[in-house]
Amino acid sequence: MIEKSQAAEAAPGSKLDVDAIVIGAGFAGLLAIYKLRQAGLTVQALEASDSIGGVWNWNRYPGARCDVESMQYSYSFSEELQQEWEWSERYATQPEILRYIEHVADRFDLNRHVQLNTRVVSATYQAHENAWQIQTQSGREITARFCIMATGCLSAARMPEFPGKEKFKGDILHTGHWPKSGYDFSGKHVAVIGTGSSGIQAIPMIAKTAKSLTVLQRTATYSVPARNRVLDATEKRAWKANYAQLREMARYAPSGTLYEFGERKAEETPPQEQTAEFEKRWAKGGPGFLRAFSDISSSPIANKAAGDFIRAKIAEVVQDPEKRRLLTPATTLPVGSKRICVDTGYFETFNRDNVDLIDIRNDPIKGIEENGLSTQNRKFDLDCIVFAIGFDVIVGSLMKIGIKGRDGRTLKEKWKNGPGTYLGLMVAGFPNLFLVTGPGSPSVLTNMMVSIEQHIEWITSCLQTMRQQGNNYIEPDEAAESKWMDDANSLAETMPFLRANSWYMASPESGSSPRRFMLYSGGVGTYREICDRVAEKNYPGFNICARHTVFDVATDLS
Known part of the structure; x- marks a missing residue:
């Protein structure tokens, strides 16, 4: 090459x-x-x-x-x-x-x-x-x-300087600088710090093989399902046949991405019809959810309706009441104020027996030790720490x-x-x-x-x-x-x-x-x-x- x-x-x-x-x-x-x-x-x-x-x-x-x-x-x-x-x-x-x-x-x-x-x-x-x-x-x-x-x-990549990090005998990884050879989590006690986009993508995959996974979260994140799938030949042919027109449309679209843009305002739509439209978008998957109505980014009422729908979906999925509470974004946090995440099985992962969730806003990390890390109230023995805290x-x-x-x-x-x-x-x-x-x-x-x-x-x-x-x-x-x-x-x-x-x-x-x-x-x-x-x-x-x-x-x- x-x-x-x-x-x-x-x-x-x-x-x-x-x-x-x-x-x-x-x-x-x-x-x-x-x-x-x-x-x-x-x-x-x-x-x-x-x-x-x-x-x-x-x-x-x-x-x-x-x-x-x-x-x-x-x-x-x-x-x-x-x-x-x-x-x-x-x-x-x-x-x-x-x-x-x-x-x-x-x-x-x-x-x-x-x-x-x-x-x-x-x-x-x-x-x-x-x-x-x-x-x-x-x-x-x-x-x-x-x-x-x-x-x-x-x-x-942003790497925080927690006290004692240099003493840790296990492995420290960062999602933004992952080893080319990969990493085997099988049978290991793992902590992931951060629940932004990279954390939300990595956590379900790590949980599948790790003996235990402790997720340390500061802020609950809005995320919508990707509904990823294999692209069929008919769909690809349709795109390729119309690429010139579609590309030109994307160049002038608000986010440069072609979605099904809702023309109605959520404020002017009856609650039942609002819910039906959100359900349709949720089933389709992807960030097009935020394009369900034209006023989600401009109207606090419409924005709250979208946020309430996501919060309700999280409540349907997460079984443990405390984890559900911690994973639910606050009503004061507008949808779209941060780039919305797109996931595959993220919230479902917290129903696994080998996955724990720690709120480091109320139980902050004190430092890293030879065999793990400590928060204000707890200590965790770990083989690996993954920083998923993003970038400068x-x-x-x-x-x-x-x-x-x-x-x-x-x-x-x-x-x-x-x-x-x-x-x-x-x-x-x-x-x-x-x-x-x-x-x-x-x-x-x-x-x-x-x-x-x-x-x-x-x-x-x-x-x-x-x-x-x-x-x-x-x-x-x-x-x-x-x-x-x-x-x-x-x-x-x-x-x-x-x-x-x-x-x-x-x-x-x-x-x-x-x-x-x-x-x-x-x-x-x-x-x-x-x-x-x-x-x-x-x-x-x-x-x-x-x-x-x-x-x-x-x-x-x-």
Whole structure:
């Protein structure tokens, strides 16, 4: 699959000049290579792992699966690719998605532009050259006119520092950095900390073979059944026959995913009919449940109706009264204020005799010991601890790189009171640096494939326009950036997002300023139209010009 020359980082001290450097080789990074290369730019991608795939390379935990249907969670840039690839299930597993990514990289000859095992430690804008200088962990330097951060929203795994962790004699795993060789839980006493999406997927699988499983939960989570199934040939043919039309519809759908969108308002629907519609959605499975009525995200009454229905379903499934109580989300937590989870047998798992549930909000973890862990009130002997606590989302991977902009200011300093971008694409003070699905964009509120394609297409088109105009410098205005983020936060105030303590929120380091919503919640279609209008009007809000530099001709890597 991967050429040997790409399996390790180049020798320290060697230099390379390219038009564009891409950080990351997941879905976004690979598409960036394809599009930028098509546009005539020389490009090099750097990937910290020993394999391509991004989040689908790192997240190999048992039960790992996409929550967007397979026929929609894929690239749309090639009709031949769409027609030839065969998805096997409604919701693809991690191994199948990774096989798809590897197939795409092979089919379009993208691997030769990827350097693996290469961790970027710094990216510094050199004003005198109007270029970015990238330094890797081994000391290699790469110079590029443009820097595209395709580092991923869910790639910086968060590992808490519980006291005593280093003394534990058993195995410690993280769902976001799962061993490629897998892990055998047979006959072991296991604890899983965290009940977000990865925990909800992994817990049912671990419980099947573990001798005992203790789940440590802080907050009860809304989850709907996936109703996963094998895709039949007729269904796949129907998608493929209409892909062009369906893809175009998805590009302007609110979340970039095609659901059966309910047109009625729950507030205006009699209770019996409300329940019937929710039952239909529950039986079908998937996050389309939240599209049952048009006002679930805007009306507290409609939102509570959806939440009450899920709470009732949990009560039907979970037999033990205490576990049922702990697994039931609070009525004060709006549905959709956090990304809703999609599960296979999650709540049913807590009816197993070998599964226990601990509320660490009221019985917090004290620390980890040689043979297990202790909470305030209990002690657990364990062979394995699994952290399913997620990631430093959206900005975590960027913060791990020492990114220094035009005036020597670091991105971490710039964002100390919360991240700010213009259109979610660029940051004032950081010329020629593009972010893919970063803060200020629809990002993780959406089908990431649709958002990734929109970003890469916009960035590529922008660079082509600049080249045609003889320009090589682009940077957003501070005022445009500030207004964009203020507008995004104001928009979120009309929705349920601000009513939950979720990872959608950014907290300033000082703790003095209010927490702010990090994303654009106006929908993929509206966001796309805004970005397109900016491009059509010759990029208002951006400073674009030509700057004479010593860096004019890039080396051809082909």
